[in-house]
Amino acid sequence: MTNIAVLIEQNRGDTPLVRKKTRAVKAGNLIIGGGFPISVQTMWKQRLSADSLGGVLDSLADLNRRGCDIVRFAVPDLESADLLGALARESTVPLVADVHFDYRIALRCLDHPIAKVRINPGNIGAEWKAREILSKARESGISVRIGINSGSLPKNLDGETDRAGAMVKAAESEMELLERLGFHEVVFSLKSSTIETTVVANELFAGKYQYPLHIGITEAGPLIPGIVKSAIGVSTLLKAGIGDTIRISLTAPPLDEVAAGVEILKSLKERTNSVTVISCPRCGRSTFDVQSFLEQVVSDVQKIQKPLTVAVMGCPVNGPGEAKRAELGITGSGKMAIIFRDGTIVRRVPYESAVHAFCEEMEKICENI
Amino acid sequence: MTNIAVLIEQNRGDTPLVRKKTRAVKAGNLIIGGGFPISVQTMWKQRLSADSLGGVLDSLADLNRRGCDIVRFAVPDLESADLLGALARESTVPLVADVHFDYRIALRCLDHPIAKVRINPGNIGAEWKAREILSKARESGISVRIGINSGSLPKNLDGETDRAGAMVKAAESEMELLERLGFHEVVFSLKSSTIETTVVANELFAGKYQYPLHIGITEAGPLIPGIVKSAIGVSTLLKAGIGDTIRISLTAPPLDEVAAGVEILKSLKERTNSVTVISCPRCGRSTFDVQSFLEQVVSDVQKIQKPLTVAVMGCPVNGPGEAKRAELGITGSGKMAIIFRDGTIVRRVPYESAVHAFCEEMEKICENI
Numbered sequence: 001m002t003n004i005a006v007l008i009e010q011n012r013g014d015t016p017l018v019r020k021k022t023r024a025v026k027a028g029n030l031i032i033g034g035g036f037p038i039s040v041q042t043m044w045k046q047r048l049s050a051d052s053l054g055g056v057l058d059s060l061a062d063l064n065r066r067g068c069d070i071v072r073f074a075v076p077d078l079e080s081a082d083l084l085g086a087l088a089r090e091s092t093v094p095l096v097a098d099v100h101f102d103y104r105i106a107l108r109c110l111d112h113p114i115a116k117v118r119i120n121p122g123n124i125g126a127e128w129k130a131r132e133i134l135s136k137a138r139e140s141g142i143s144v145r146i147g148i149n150s151g152s153l154p155k156n157l158d159g160e161t162d163r164a165g166a167m168v169k170a171a172e173s174e175m176e177l178l179e180r181l182g183f184h185e186v187v188f189s190l191k192s193s194t195i196e197t198t199v200v201a202n203e204l205f206a207g208k209y210q211y212p213l214h215i216g217i218t219e220a221g222p223l224i225p226g227i228v229k230s231a232i233g234v235s236t237l238l239k240a241g242i243g244d245t246i247r248i249s250l251t252a253p254p255l256d257e258v259a260a261g262v263e264i265l266k267s268l269k270e271r272t273n274s275v276t277v278i279s280c281p282r283c284g285r286s287t288f289d290v291q292s293f294l295e296q297v298v299s300d301v302q303k304i305q306k307p308l309t310v311a312v313m314g315c316p317v318n319g320p321g322e323a324k325r326a327e328l329g330i331t332g333s334g335k336m337a338i339i340f341r342d343g344t345i346v347r348r349v350p351y352e353s354a355v356h357a358f359c360e361e362m363e364k365i366c367e368n369i
Numbered sequence: 370m371t372n373i374a375v376l377i378e379q380n381r382g383d384t385p386l387v388r389k390k391t392r393a394v395k396a397g398n399l400i401i402g403g404g405f406p407i408s409v410q411t412m413w414k415q416r417l418s419a420d421s422l423g424g425v426l427d428s429l430a431d432l433n434r435r436g437c438d439i440v441r442f443a444v445p446d447l448e449s450a451d452l453l454g455a456l457a458r459e460s461t462v463p464l465v466a467d468v469h470f471d472y473r474i475a476l477r478c479l480d481h482p483i484a485k486v487r488i489n490p491g492n493i494g495a496e497w498k499a500r501e502i503l504s505k506a507r508e509s510g511i512s513v514r515i516g517i518n519s520g521s522l523p524k525n526l527d528g529e530t531d532r533a534g535a536m537v538k539a540a541e542s543e544m545e546l547l548e549r550l551g552f553h554e555v556v557f558s559l560k561s562s563t564i565e566t567t568v569v570a571n572e573l574f575a576g577k578y579q580y581p582l583h584i585g586i587t588e589a590g591p592l593i594p595g596i597v598k599s600a601i602g603v604s605t606l607l608k609a610g611i612g613d614t615i616r617i618s619l620t621a622p623p624l625d626e627v628a629a630g631v632e633i634l635k636s637l638k639e640r641t642n643s644v645t646v647i648s649c650p651r652c653g654r655s656t657f658d659v660q661s662f663l664e665q666v667v668s669d670v671q672k673i674q675k676p677l678t679v680a681v682m683g684c685p686v687n688g689p690g691e692a693k694r695a696e697l698g699i700t701g702s703g704k705m706a707i708i709f710r711d712g713t714i715v716r717r718v719p720y721e722s723a724v725h726a727f728c729e730e731m732e733k734i735c736e737n738i
Contacts, residue, residue, distance in 0.1 A: 047653040047654075072652075074652035076653060120686070152687045158690075220650075221647060224596060225628070225635075225646055226650075227629075228633055232601070232637075235601045251660050251681070252650075252660065257650070259594070263593060263598070264601070278562040279595075280620065281414070281588065281619055283413070283442075283443035284415055285416075285443040290620050298591055312620070317521060321518075321527075322588055325520075
């Protein structure tokens, strides 16, 4: 069996993942690789403007509370570079500059206390431009991500039918330059919009190199298809011990990308300080509107950084059984909601008081952990 | 290597799944198991009433157009059994009755042309009641699902700490009765709200028995966490060759459950007659509001039963590259949307005409396939 097959076998169980060894790369106050916890990334979706910075900072803090560790911003011009710099000076979350085409924008970003700069070798141009970027990054203690995308490979590789192989070749050609310049503070990513190409490209790369990997399916689609492709692709790689930081690319708000990323890590036992929600899908038996109840509490529940299981059940078939194994449970029974703590009924309330009573019990539990 | 390990190895590639052999069980005009296509199920979420039947029939037809093959209804009382019967006489989609506690309701359902009846052995009561149900099912040519849920195991097994083992024991105890009565038209399910227990229980069962399996993570949660857990759990089983029909249990509408189920099968190359959407997650570079564009077209796109790839991109970085490999692509560039067919620009339109132009091109493509 190859090394990766051994890791897949070891990662089938109910324990945290056994991960492939990678180099530790600093990104602000975060470390990517080297066995450090797998971080969750997202990307800001709007262009920055001077008057939006306050709101963006609040959003960054909120994303952070919900499990986001690092946020990337597209930097299409010099003004955006300076605005990102202003944010980076205030943000507690490390920020990454994403630069395409124009090496001067990357250089301007490196004047600011950003954590990392992402460049795409396919479009940054002549070698001397990359060399200038790397030299300045080294001086500033800022790391680099080389982001290979199947949709934007360098011209000489774009015609290859073996997409995964071409992506690895594109990464290797950048690596050659980086290593020649003695620059090692690098995270790589190899993304495609298909699961299989992404998985194969990352397996090939991880089988040969020790650089940490940022993983994800790119352009995965709108919410539901995007989460399905990402969960399958990213979990396949993580179970093979591959991946040091993840980004779920959805045509949906950053909060959804973070929620999906955190949930993937929870499902693989890589995040434990957050709440697992078990909830009834509803059927014609339920007297309790689980969906509307959840919509009212889910945002607060996602902010709790404690290892709790919460069960929100609709009826007496599976409700009490599931609720028994949860720290906090609620289930409908006739016209009343019954609230359980560790399998014991603590309250019975009418449905209209259910949200209030549930949140009160949740607060009590959080105070005692 | 065990049989399952061999299947996992065979199912890593870019081809349809190699599936474990199971018995073929008829459910109305659908066949579950026996190598027939993996079907997608959902469950109706409201209680039936006489005046809702017309609307429910329309919804069933819509679910069917979006890839749903079979729909289950909770039947909490005799009146609901007759309403389900009335639906079953009209519906082109096979319908399943889900009965708990009261065997008389199951018997009443079997008076009607339903496709299958699901009972949960943990709560149907004395053996003679199950015997009556099976005897009538056999007469009517209606198959049965034995649905084992970790949250509602029979009392004698409920205390066991090996949940997966206890679920298999519960299934075996039902199987013993069924086989004693010579009843073999049975689909089994073994569901837990945790991925690992579900996967292990189904692997154990599939390693020993040839009955087809209905798979899913039960009470998986609200939309995002529910899809993540389901995609990881269900794809893990399918890649092991296990699973003949799938249900994604979400605290969300049936349409979302079906969209997630179809997408899981597409990701594993098990469904090809539907549209794959590649779409940009947006960033500060985009001038084209991909999310709002997609929200306007996604519902129509999901109804197309053709093997197409559509790329909806925001900007010129990855846009043209991805769009090139899609039958239909749209990307923003400055103030215009550019529409591609098979990598060739066919139209340039202002953003406000983008939805209309895109749908026109989509129709032309569909007419020619």
